[in-house]
Amino acid sequence: MSTVNHHPESAMLVDFSGGNLATAPSICVSAHLHFCSQCRNELLRLDQVGSNLMSEVEPTEVGDHLFDSAMSQIDQLPESDTAEVNNTSDMVDSRYPLLVNKLINSSESVPKWRRLSRWLNVAQVTTGQNEYEVALHKICAGGKTPRHNHGGQEFTVVLKGSFSDEHAVYKEGDFLSCQPGDVHQPLGAQNGECICLSALAAPIKLSSPFGFLMKPWLRINPM
């Protein structure tokens, strides 16, 4: 039984099911699905909508030559590749979604924790797109993060532990969506560190080479 309480809005699942959601938000939705059987079932029903609509479309004749050439390509298919074994980072965790572990292990440069503050570490991962910055965040047990404003849309999935803000407590698998202008102050749970995956839309180009690391927490309003 799934204990996840915060889910992506249905429009996101529909875009995901239709194959129309950008890569970085798709990574977050996929990570949430790993934890949430409710959304997995919903996705299955959405795929049924897609398949029903697809079967409305008039079939087009496939010419012989197209068929022959597809068959000859099938004949030449290599045996399925054995998964490439990469350097295994100590950041991976067997309870994480496979996709997240793959991201950590196959990033061009091995992700490393960088300290943003006493309570907060960040590790960016490579995802092959530049609309969003995708990173893991680690909030220490009992950690206070700066109260911050969101410059761009941000999606977050809790991978391990929990944190809270003014609105709710977020536990493993919970999905948060912050709109530009939303302000909140995440606090790490007392009983252990919290690790989240997040994708932050990049509305502003920062000139500092390390600016991207600070961006999720850039609008700091010291208390």
Next chain:
Amino acid sequence: MQEVMIKVWQKSASYNPAKASATTWIYTVARNCRIDMLRRKSNTQYLPLENEYFWHEADEDTPVSLMRQKRSEDKVQSCLSRLPKEQGEILRKVYLEGKSHAEASNELGLPLGTVKSRVRLALQKMQILVAPEFRDEVL
């Protein structure tokens, strides 16, 4: 198109009739194939990920859940044809034309909120949303 045929062939070994009907399965292969092509075209950098890692197998395959699935498939099918025109129009844009909600809203000149609520109404009719009370959205 050719690519979809090849993918269907490649993946057919992994098709489990207990988990999804054949048409739903073909739909997912075709969709994933399209995503692969789009990503290959648009990626600015190396993408370390296979598209298949994004998708999860439906986990339940008890007789009860299979019956439930068959029932929801019938429900979807019978409701789709009876949806108001404007709700069906957007679903077709999403599923057949590959438009996101945002792109559909641009194209139709409608506010994003209107597009989202039309889709949501359609999904409610088809009883796709399991527990809307959990969703943090205003209906």
